Amino acid sequence: MRPRRSGRVIALSPSGRPDSNNRERGIYIRSHIGALPTYILKKSLGALITVFFVITVVFLLMRLMPIEGYFGDDFDRLAPVQREAILQKMGLLDPWYIQLSNFYQDLARGDLGTSIIFRPNVPVAEIIAPKVPYSLKFGLAAMALSLSLGLLLGIFQAREKGKWPDALGTSYVIFINAVPAAVYFLFIQLYLTQLSGLPILYSSARPLSWILPAVSMSLGGIAGYAMWIRRFMVDELNKDYIKLARAKGLSNTRVMFSHVLRNAFVPMVQHLPTTLLMTIAGSIFIESLYSIPGMGGLLIDAISRQDNPLVQALVLIYSTIGVFGLFIGDILMAITDPRIKLEKAGGAR
Amino acid sequence: MEEQALFVLAERDVADAERSGYSDYSYWGSTIRVFMKNYAAVFCLGLLIVLLVFIMVQPYLPAQRDPNEIHLSQETFRQLRNVRPGAEFWFGTNSIGQDLWARIWSGTRTSLGIGIAVASWNVLIGIIVGTLWGYVRKLERVLTEVYNVLDNIPSTIIMTLIAYMLRPSISTMVIAMGVTGWVPVSRFIRTQVIIIRDREYNLASRCLGTPTGRIITRNILPYLVSVIMLRFALAIPGAIASEVFLTYIGLGLPLHIPSLGNLINEGRQLMMIPVMRYQLIFPSVVVSLITISFYVMGNAFSDAADPRNHV
Amino acid sequence: MSNRPEGTLRSYFVTIRLNINCVKNNSCKQMFRGRNKPLSAEQKNQGRESAMKKYISILVATVVIVTACLAGFSVQATAAPIRVTINGRPITTEVPPVVQNGRTLVPFRAIFEALGAEVDWNERTNTVAGYRGPSFVLLEPGSTRAFITGREIRLDVGPLIVAGRTMVPLRFVAESLGAQVEWVEATRTVTIVDAPYPAAPTVGRTGGEFRSLYSGELTTLNYLTSGTFAVHTLAANIIDGLVEFDSFGVLHPSLAKHWTISPDGLVYTFTLRQGVPWLTWDGREYAEVVAQDFVDSARYVLTRANASATANILFRFVRGGEEFFNGTTTDFATVGVRALDRYTVQYTLRSPASFFLSALTYVCFFPVNGAFLAETGARFATDHLTILNNGAYILRAHVPQNRRELVKNTRYWDRDNVHIDRLFFQFNREAAALAPEMFVRGEISSASIPTAIIDGWRLDPVRRELLRPAPVGAFAFWHAFNFSPRMAPQFEPENWRRAVMNLNFRKAIFHGLDRVAAMLTFDPYDPLRQISNTITPVNFASVDGIDYTNLPALQPIVRMQVFDRALALTHRNRAMTELRAAGVTFPIRVKMPFNTGSPDWTNRAQVIEQQLESLFGREFIDVMPVGYPPTGFLDATRRPGNYAIQEVNWGPDFLDPEAYTQPFEAGHLTYSDIALASANYQRLLNAAKAEVRNIRRRFELFAEAEAYLIQNALVMPYRVGGGGYVASRLHPFQGSYAAAGPAVGKFKFQRLLDRAMNVEQFNEAQTIWARDRVIALRKAGQ
């Protein structure tokens, strides 16, 4: 069976120097350069369709909400004619398909619409824009913490499989999943601020006040990544090539890092983009506990307040991120695992 | 000499050779044996069984109180508010004088009931959709697209809608969690099915013309039993955790139906009041115990039942 | 002063005496100190001790005068010139006092300044006015017409010009500003005793920052369209209306210096304070506040497209408002709001309403700058950049779901009464769980303490000292019977409808419901504080010094011991026989919805169920509490009539008993239809609403209507709003007070206490406030 020649291999070595050593150490991009554009086109078209479906379904779901919900408790004070005026102003009185077509016309023009209840007459973009940096800042800090500590814990557990460090790590993971988040977040906030003298709430004025929220957010992430990487590494350890690697005389740590971890990272890398991008979504608990004006509870508020344009915009953002994340995940997967050909790598993982 | 006598051809029956080589290895037997070896898992299983039996029996035990009954002191007709745990009320009373002991076990009954119902519904639908999605090539395209759409619709919208249409009750909660809960399970089952779909023994049985249904039920599902068991075991505490979350964002059960979510939410405000903190500690401990037990037991069982670990 | 020279104006003045006869433990919402400015700065009143010192000094002074007069008398037998003393201090006037047919006249500037009043000489309308605190006097040289705090009076001796000086009748002027005047024949001296207008407490320091947490975000700042109370209180801090309340609930001139009311009580003409700037968020002056601003705001509110939630209150008073709002006319000139000139605005009412002045503190009467409104368009009042401030504070920053900052308006006309420099509100969805702890650590200045943790706080030696009750509010809560039930079959609506028509059945429940036990779920330590036997709360409104609830019709009800087991059981037995004859099945199902979002309501529903069922027995009645989610609660329960008994509430919009009658009008709103049970309540109500001339008669008619409602157990009054417990560094009786409208949320007059008040200090402060309030109301003559 003659192996199919796959053309020139382009080495993207970090240092850029083309000597042979770096070509090995560099990341190899399969040279299906020819296949990449068609793949991207196909996938982004699919993504577009998915997002379109998501928005339309959400649009219709929001129209099922009861009319009175738009007034909150003003309902009594308003005479029927006043209620009429308010609904008219929100454009809720015309039939649903007209509302849908209006929405898509506006979207085509790039206008995400203005909020009707959350902050009346304020463009949705103006509501969301100032919140994103906060969620991003905390999200990335938490992500960095959880990735680094999580992977370290996971690798350490895989190395010491069966011994007490593994048991310790596993009990930490179980603890974080067992105790309801609402309880231990509040516990951390009230007790640690008392001990450390930090302020209870986050405020941009107080420099150290971002540490506690970021650490709390990362606790769940550490547990998650540790569990994942441990599971993947344990799977790899059972593989045959590890027997050969150890037979070659490689030291345990060398085997663990250059082979086991390297291979265990492939399934990880595929989920990373989505979780990374979802940091924008922010954490509902932390942002509401520490008064961080991020995106945390925004969607839930918008839904319960029935602010349709705002819900629409948020769902658009989140679904685009979700699909985009999957898309990047596929590409990363193809890069790190030579066995996967880009054209074939379609469909949900 | 006596040994000399042994140097004669021994009569030999073939069956004996078979028996010595025969191993009475049974898959479930070995799984159970390995599971029993794991003392932590056995302890957790025991704990869960005791808990389940206890909460079923609790209302009929002597000296039990109604969870919603408000106890008034005989003299002042005032509610017995925030009585600390003691002889009278084992777990103390809450802010309007309801017996916390009865409320916690009634709450556990509710939450576990919801957990088990939601978990079995999600896993059942998840398996059905997952196997079809993973096995049947024609359905692949369609279901993947449906999955992408469903995965991106925020479940909060659906839950808020359901909370509007149906009055808040246990059934509403189960429906709310069940409508979107099966999607991740089906995705997980699909990935597993795809891995073992093209194994030789499946190709072979397909060549022999076994119908798809039989292949799925005979070849594929038994192989996944360990993973499914783990998924089910984790789904129950997962459902309880999401009930606590739903109560937090205001879509939870009404307060007059005690549930672990409600109790924890009520208790959260008292975290900084040492004298009343017991109202938060008891429900949190119960939730943690349930989650830990299911987690440890689930993992242990799935490791024991994992086909790869069987010699 | 209306400059239309019509014939003799016959005016009579309907005064609402905000009179208070304090029940022991009744207290009011945050108060603020009386306007003491007219008492001249150097005599700053330092709280109760200084008031006592003043009385003693007066006594001494009068003794001295008497002896001086005697001495004087003996010396000069001739008609010595009349001397005038005020609080013992002699007044020297360039032109000596003149007597004309028995009336002593003095130069107007001398008497006004002696009484500490500000003088306003208006050549155009040839009027002279003196205003001080709540009251003011307006005279027209050359005519005998005069106005006391807006009411027209016919003088027997008009102002005279003597030696180029305008002389004004001394007794009329002094008395209308609230002083007592005595003529001492022996010493030919006019002694004026000007008891000081009681001062609000002045404890706490000036300056500093008030910080607090809030969890309910404002959807808009548009005070002309929003119906949300939180928006109104924010607006009240940054925008002044024509009039404002002081800490005793007495109306004071604010943007309006003084005003006149036409004899028929229909036309109110206000003269504005001049030079009051509209300021942007960064303190830049955008324009001056002028009369046209009030016309522009009325037009904006009455424009249907703007969908204002408070338009109905505006067009209830202003003539032509409803027609413009409904679109029957598009000519705004027909609406009774006009700017006569740059600083004079005139309102014309549909029908005389003595309480119209109190309604002016409501947001729909607040001014807005027309040009700015046009410039911002739809974005008006969506954040701090799109709103103008002319009040005590300037909205420096409004970042929704994050924070809100207000800073003291240094160019405010009454800046001496604004003591807190900066207000900082931090948004946090978990305010209920975090605020108490943050207050203990001093990170915020005020926090409401949820019922659940009160026990914990009272047991903690440190926290017990920080805890105090919050004043009760003006919202009325009552249990409504549903006379037109539309419920699911399992709640047997038809059976309920027949039962509820029976008076004995209603009376059984009326007397059988233990409201104190129910109240324990909300205020476990002082439940009686908020229990109310009537719909209209005590201290809401009074006429001729008598509180509305003390009128003969309501007095027995206020004193009645409602919860009476024996009486309830006798009514039940009678009801059993009557209903069984009418074919009603037992036990009667009573669907009682409650809002699952509020923990204490959920608890209360269960307390009431167990209490009623244990009293009447399960065979008679089966109370069924049913929980509904907070979002869309009223749409699912009260509005569609999906209940048998339900706890409902209503808030007043203006200071008149009529404000509490809207829910019981026939078919007017989505409350239960009382008319189905008995027509004559509506008859009594219509009679009361028709009486607009005689305030006393009007109040009595309303009282009779309400008494009928309660005696026939058509409703079951339960409690007043507000209450609960707080830990706060604000003095509860220092800020402005009013039974209706956003005044209670104002930070003007407030000071930051160094330490929070505890329960004992609160009770003491409440009794002092109640006593001073009586004096203030009498002095203001309102």
Place this chain on the structure above:
Amino acid sequence: MEQPLLSVSDLYIKFSLRGRVLTAIRGASLDLYAGETLAIVGESGSGKTVLTKSFVGMLDANGWVDAGFIRFAGQDLAKYRGDGQWRTIRGKKIAMVFQDPMTALNPLRTVGLQIKETVELHTPLRGMAAKNRAIELLAQVGIAQPEQRYHQYPHEFSGGMRQRVVIAIAMSCSPQILICDEPTTALDVTIQAQILDLIRQLQAEYNLTVIYITHDLGVVANVASRVAVMYAGEIVECGQSREIFYNAQHPYTWALLSSLPQLGIKGQPLFSIQGTPPNLFAEIKGDAYAPRNPYALEIDFVKRPPCFQVSPTHYARTWLLDERAPRIDPPEAIKHLRAKFVEGAACR
């Protein structure tokens, strides 16, 4: 006879599996001489692989050397514990080649890198020099265009070529002993011959001592100089390949030889050994092969047969060699084995 390069004496290896203890090696003794090719033959599950794995300390986590000695280069490998000690031997002096080439190489790393890694580990060569050595190795094991192949991934190689790469890896540190654990079982016959030739060529070139683990007697006959027959964890017969093939003494060896397909006579059913290997969990009394041995003696069920020396280089562990045992002739089929082989060798 010169000193053995590696000598195993009375080795016991046990495993704890699923809560019970299993004795995989029951007192095996074996000597390995420099430059020779020893084949270890036996049914699967007889402990062949476990024995050789114990030489490089690659026993599974749940296995341990219970008793006995493994003397190699003056050290007793049985006492070795810990990664550090074993790495002086593993890959440096004793190298291994595994059975299934498809999974032996790391699928995500280039073939070249996996070779260079070992070169850099065991030789002072670094960087470019190590790469050249690797390419050189690739050429030696007979892979065309080694420069291009260097950068390719395992999934772009055929089974045979991957086995060549594995061999290249093994040779990269010029070991003294090369253990080939059924190197050709997973390959088809044509490739099998190429691999065996390659190993023979490398053995000659580097004066290697090779241990073959196989259950395929055809391979044994082809390459082995000495043969050791293993059954149920012990070495039942060992000797020169000629002695084993033509003068086997142990009934199990007879059975193995007679089950060779080549000996089958057209039309007659092929010979196969009844029953299955014993359950190593249970305690085995006497000769483990007894239950399946048609020529078993009563004593085989009672006492374990000692080693009987048939010739200086040939011994077998069976009571039949005891003078008290009745004279038993080997089965007919293998009698004229010599003729078959002489005829077979001729046609090579």
